[in-house]
Amino acid sequence: MKKIISTTKAPAPIGPYNQAILSGNTLYTSGQIAINPMTGELVLDSIKSETKQVMENMKEVLAAAEMTFENVVKTCIFISDMNTFSEINTVYGEYFNEETAPARETVEVANLPKFVNVEISMIAIK
């Protein structure tokens, strides 16, 4: 069974995808970028504020599926510049308990939608 997860508390999709799909007990989120859902504007002031907006958006997507970061088992971080890795980790780490943090990969990519600097997707289990 495939259930579409949707919330106005996170940015609306900017293409032909949904914010997340729940399949059984598993939630597959789309990649979040730093769009402020209230204004529709990108938050690109600093890599830290950009990462925080991404994580806040993701928190709302998880909440729409009645989940939290505690449910997350895997994440994928796409970044435009590996030199920002440390700052992204600092913000990202504030959302997870170090001992139960999910599996993850981080990859530098040539470009991201809307020319943002970071995009994060997650898989979570209920």
Ligand SMILES: C=C(N)C(=O)O
């Ligand atoms: C932002 C996205 N997740 C996308 O364009 O696929």
